[in-house]
Amino acid sequence: GAVVSQHPSWVICKSGTSVKIECRSLDFQATTMFWYRQFPKQSLMLMATSNEGSKATYEQGVEKDKFLINHASLTLSTLTVTSAHPEDSSFYICSARHSGRAPGELFFGEGSRLTVL
Amino acid sequence: AQTVTQSQPEMSVQEAETVTLSCTYDTSESNYYLFWYKQPPSRQMILVIRQEAYKQQNATENRFSVNFQKAAKSFSLKISDSQLGDTAMYFCAFMNPFQGAQKLVFGQGTRLTINP
Numbered sequence: 001g002a003v004v005s006q007h008p009s010w011v012i013c014k015s016g017t018s019v020k021i022e023c024r025s026l027d028f029q030a031t032t033m034f035w036y037r038q039f040p041k042q043s044l045m046l047m048a049t050s051n052e053g054s055k056a057t058y059e060q061g062v063e064k065d066k067f068l069i070n071h072a073s074l075t076l077s078t079l080t081v082t083s084a085h086p087e088d089s090s091f092y093i094c095s096a097r098h099s100g101r102a103p104g105e106l107f108f109g110e111g112s113r114l115t116v117l
Numbered sequence: 118a119q120t121v122t123q124s125q126p127e128m129s130v131q132e133a134e135t136v137t138l139s140c141t142y143d144t145s146e147s148n149y150y151l152f153w154y155k156q157p158p159s160r161q162m163i164l165v166i167r168q169e170a171y172k173q174q175n176a177t178e179n180r181f182s183v184n185f186q187k188a189a190k191s192f193s194l195k196i197s198d199s200q201l202g203d204t205a206m207y208f209c210a211f212m213n214p215f216q217g218a219q220k221l222v223f224g225q226g227t228r229l230t231i232n233p
Contacts, residue, residue: 032218043225049218103219104150104212108162
């Protein structure tokens with residue numbers, strides 16, 4: 001149990017377009033999900049905390065108008081990269097908190113690689 | 118703010134050997150959680166081991182164990198009898214359970230390669 005799935009795994013888009021990435025908890029309800037960005041051979045940088053039914057909490061330096069997060073249900077959070085530019089190319093990873101598990105035991109999606117041409 | 122430092126960007130050992138990955142952290146909190154997460158080449162991160170700061174006993178999960186030195190703020194991971202499947206990026210992480218969203222703060226990661 002406790003599976004998190006991201007879609008799409010890979011996406012290539014043209015500069016100026018918007019891209020939506022989905023994060024789903026398949027077998028549990030997740031009131032809180034997290035979105036990270038990971039550059040090659042680097043650590044995960046937390047972008048925002050996504051809370052079901054309320055606005056996301058963004059980390060300092062993350063543009064909320066650029067990275068729109070919606071957590072409309074207990075099993076789905078979406079990250080939309082608006083007006084994407086080549087510098088937005090990165091690996092985006094989500095994780096979900098399972099209320100039935102110990103604190104800090106997050107379940108991660110497979111990640112989504114975004115390439116902006 | 119809490120910080121987590123992994124000073125070994127890459128490590129490589131032979132299969133069946135024991136390897137230790139180091140991690141230090143900085144916090145003013147007295148109660149917190151520490152974790153080691155593994156990110157295999159397939160990319161999906163999974164939890165390897167967890168340690169509660171209030172527990173003096175070092176956590177152990179099969180071939181994985183930690184050496185938690187609270188005073189020194191050190192949290193190393195030992196992998197015994199290493200296997201090819203242990204090849205991955207390993208991230209040390211810190212969490213303050215009393216901070217709202219219980220966010221994880223990750224270290225820079227250590228790329229571990231197990232050679233046949």
